[in-house]
Amino acid sequence: MAQRDEYNARHLSVLEGLEAVRKRPGMYIGSTDSRGLMHCLWEIIDNSVDEALAGYASSISITLHKDDSVEVTDDGRGIPVDIEPRTGLSGLEVVFTKLHAGGKFGGRSYNAVGGLHGVGASVVNALSGRLDATVTRGGKVHQLSFRRGEPGTFAGNGPNDSFTPAEEGSPLQVSGKAKRGVTGTTIRYWADREIFTPDAHFLEDELVNRARQTAFLVPGLRLSIRDERGGESSEQVFQYDGGISEFVDHLSPDSAVTGIWRIQGHGKFTERIPVDGRMQDIERDCEVDIAMRWGVGYDTAVKSFVNIIATPKGGTHMAGFEQALVKVFRKVVEANARRLKAGRDKLDKDDVLAGLTAVVTVRIAEPQFEGQTKEVLGTPAARQIVTKVVSDQLEARLNSTKRTEKQEATSVLEKVVSEMKARIAARQHKETQRRKNALENSSMPAKLVECRSKDVESSELFVVEGDSALGTAKLARSSEFQALLPIRGKILNVQKASVADMLSNSECAALLQVIGAGSGRNFDLDAARYGKVVLMTDADVDGAHIRTLLLTLFFRYMRPLIEAGRVFAAVPPLHRVEIINSGSRPNEVRYTYSESELVTLLADLEKQSKKYKEPIQRYKGLGEMDADQLSETTMDPAHRSLRRIRVEDAEAAERVFDLLMGSVVAPRKDFIIAGAHALDKGMIDA
Structure with missing residues (x-):
């Protein structure tokens, strides 16, 4: 009994390197179905987008190959290939084999990025049957391949070809020369089918939507998607110069009550982080950029982003945005209650959000996300900064004396008040x-x-x-x-x-x-x-x-x-056809519901040498039918058809x-x- 209950240090497991990723992939990518497969692709694409955000890349191309691989190419600076002093490995190998390694810590290489935890590229590598990284930098083309996170060399061009692990020293190879000034990175990988479910596949529609979204968020960036998996290859290209104002115009589902309002500002906050082994207070800057408009409908379409990474579940920036909207609209409506006939009822969040289409973006160096999937922003200071920026500028807009702005402000205030009245009336209606x-x-x-x-x-x-x-x-x-x-x-x-x-x-x-x-x-x-x-x-x-x-x-x-x-x-029915029967048998009545059905019926009757009464009755109104006809053709569940x-x-x-x-x-x-x-x-x- 004592032996069975024994528990000491030798029972503990230590997962080293990328082994932890392969053991618990869901912790890093959420799931191992198509959603997780797409998350891996986002990690690679976001690294290229970060180069564009930093001003070093202008073009990204994504190719879905026939052999189930995917390739992402950018014209950025290229991943560093020189030796990293602490590990003795090339920068490229460090990025793809070491968790929490990259150029996005400390803020010297990137100011506002989407890849923050330093695990994206290495996680994709760990979950790939094969990954080929090609870097053009310093006039040379550098090549490095991996199998399930381990560097080495493949005998051929496929994921199942024989593989030779790298020996001691950096396995980075120079495969050619490049023109002067040409730089960039190409990543091509095959997902490991031992990890992902058999039905996991890349979703072109989701990829297209994400590429379009990114093109809106990074004005001037060219993104192309090429799908070679079907019989014929197809290519879509996205490039927008209007930024999130164009994005809101694209998302808007209904006719406009206001034009597109743009709110921009920034605020500073202090964050305590470890620097060289010590905790220090660092001053951060949070940039806020919001585009929004109200339409005649009541549906709400609000998308939020942090450093171009979508946060579908919101976070502190969205909480600040919604708090400011409700606070300002309540204040302005209360000040104009008599003119707007608002009474003493209070607006709530749903009244203000009805018909709103908005894109809320913030840019923060090293934001705090809840988990690697980055669906929720956790940086506390973002809430207060967004609230202040939106409150100040929105209140000024709603109280503007400029003719056009005043008309739009009046229209949206009347809409919000009518939504409040509709909500209250609906609640009373529901009760009674x-x-x-x-x-x-x-x-x-x-x-x-x-x-x-x-x-x-x-x-x-x-x-x-x-x-x-x-x-x-x-x-x-x-x-x-x-x-x-x-x-x-x-x-x-x-x-x-x-x-x-x-x-x-x-x-x-x-x-x-x-x-x-x-x-x-x-x-x-x-x-x-x-x-x-x-x-x-x-x-x-x-x-x-x-x-x-x-x-x-x-x-x-x-x-x-x-x-x-x-x-x-x-x-x-459209027609009533009375077929004349011979002898004492009563005439038969047939109904047809389209012109083609009538033509077919008359042709059949002619083949059977049957006669029918003319003119054929054409119903143009329900009132032309008697009760029996209406019941038989349209209302009786035993005979009717419903669409x-x-x-x-x-x-x-x-x-x-x-x-x-x-x-x-x-x-x-x-x-x-x-x-x-x-x-x-x-x-x-x-």
Whole structure:
């Protein structure tokens, strides 16, 4: 028993060098799937970007090869190749084999960088089946290869070729000469498939987005991506000179309420760090650069960066930014409460962030990140500095007396106040509009034709175009689980209108009230009073327009309903064909739902020598059907067809809605002209 419980120093394991990385890769790259594979690639790319940030590189090219390797080339200074005195190894070998080694400690070579911990290149090397580093520097081309972190020589050009480990001394080779003044670094590596999962692969879309993002953050830097993995190679190039202002313009999903506001400033702070074995106070500089604009929608798109490294989970800089926004807007709204009709209610963060698109960047020497994945900034001083810079400049902007700035300030203040009112109204609405007491408090619109069932999952709300269709639908519906809400023609186009205009519109307000789940960012899917919402409009151009207006309302203010697959479009028939049967048999009725379906049916009838009554009835409105026909074709679950409305790509859907329903006319005109040749003139009511 004593032997089994024995525990002393000989039981301890000491992992040396890169062995620790291979033993616990998740600690350094997060995971060993595609996400971890991409993180390795970011480490190499970020080293090249750091050269561009320091002013030494202007071009970076990334190539995804057919053999599953990736190559990153820059025209920076090149990794040092001279001997590092303490280790006796070349600088290139030190960078790729020693953890916490590099030129980014101490601030002499780089001022603000993304690679900070000195483990990026060495971690990628440790997790690679093969890595080739080529450095052009001092008129020579230097070459060094590694296998799973160990330097040596390969017999061929592939990762599985025989490998000879390096002997004592530096294995760095000079493979050629270079033109005078030409410098740069090329890294090509094959991920070690013993480490990564079999399905891990490089994600081109993610790489493209990251390259585009970096080109915005480093004005003038040229980034090219070449993908040779498919049958044909493709190349994309990104280069922007407008910086983060262009980035915000690219990210903005909706029409503008303000122009792009730029806030820039800096602050100093003191940080205690070890220098030559002693703790010393060092004065640091934190540069703040922010671009932002408000749009008509309520979605928020804020991206934050530290030294061009994305911090998707925020950190102290984002906390300072949000704190300043809320503080300044509360102060200005309270000072102008009477003019803005704000009352005594207080703004909260969501009111201010609604419709905001912003890029928040800070540059700090040796920032503190939480973990190697660098998703959260931890430098405490950044919060106070960002708060002060944003507070001072934003307050001045909102109180500006310049004509254009004053107009924009008024517009964004009115928007923020309307968001506050919408939030408060939604909260009150949520408290009073629960299904269990909807009928008792008599708060539902008088025109709602309610169903008897209180089972949300089985109930259906039909949004019906016009009172004439409502009359027929009342007789055609199943009153047990089908409710009806008529709307009068074309509702407000909410893509152009403000939140206040939308709430004051009777048709929009009635629809929000009947569904009973609130609106915008306060929408509560669990509070929705119906399992399905079915848009039932006429099968003509006006009906399609009304359906588009309704979908715009759902997409803008009730998107979770669409994302949950609970919004449908009814599919009423276009034609009724009465087939004449011989003898005493009653005539057969067939419905078709498109012109091509009608042509096919008539051709089949002609082949069978069957006759039909002419003229064929063409339905242009739901009111033309009697109740039995409407029930059989459009409302009865046993026979009807419904089209589920989906949002598989929210960004693409946002662009389409803005194109078709937004306030900018010229792109919509071009879209209509481009598609005019496909229009069937017979479909136009004239």
